[in-house]
Amino acid sequence: MAFKDNYDFEYLKNEAENLVLDELGRQLDVYAEKVCRCNECIVDMAAMALNNVRPLYRVSLLGTLYAATAKEHKAYTDSITEAVATAIKKVHNNPGHDMHHSA
Numbered sequence: 001m002a003f004k005d006n007y008d009f010e011y012l013k014n015e016a017e018n019l020v021l022d023e024l025g026r027q028l029d030v031y032a033e034k035v036c037r038c039n040e041c042i043v044d045m046a047a048m049a050l051n052n053v054r055p056l057y058r059v060s061l062l063g064t065l066y067a068a069t070a071k072e073h074k075a076y077t078d079s080i081t082e083a084v085a086t087a088i089k090k091v092h093n094n095p096g097h098d099m100h101h102s103a
Helices: 015-031 039-050 061-071 074-093
Strands: none
Touching: 015 039, 015 074, 039 074
């Protein structure tokens, strides 16, 4: 039996993922049709941004409260905004698919 089968990791969540996805949606609204929105490009943008922000894991209600406090911290939210903007530009300039298209 594998290690992870012995424990319940269902409530282990990275709050940074929600923050990055929300910010990605906000920033893409500004670009209208200029940026490819195929699944591959969007997931690439999210992964790239998440790899460039500090993770914010929680496992409980207390962890959620901690995460909510961290969300309000300007330096952290600024880092998410910057990471998402950089990811959009990089994927837009170098899409992971052969033909640059809008989905």
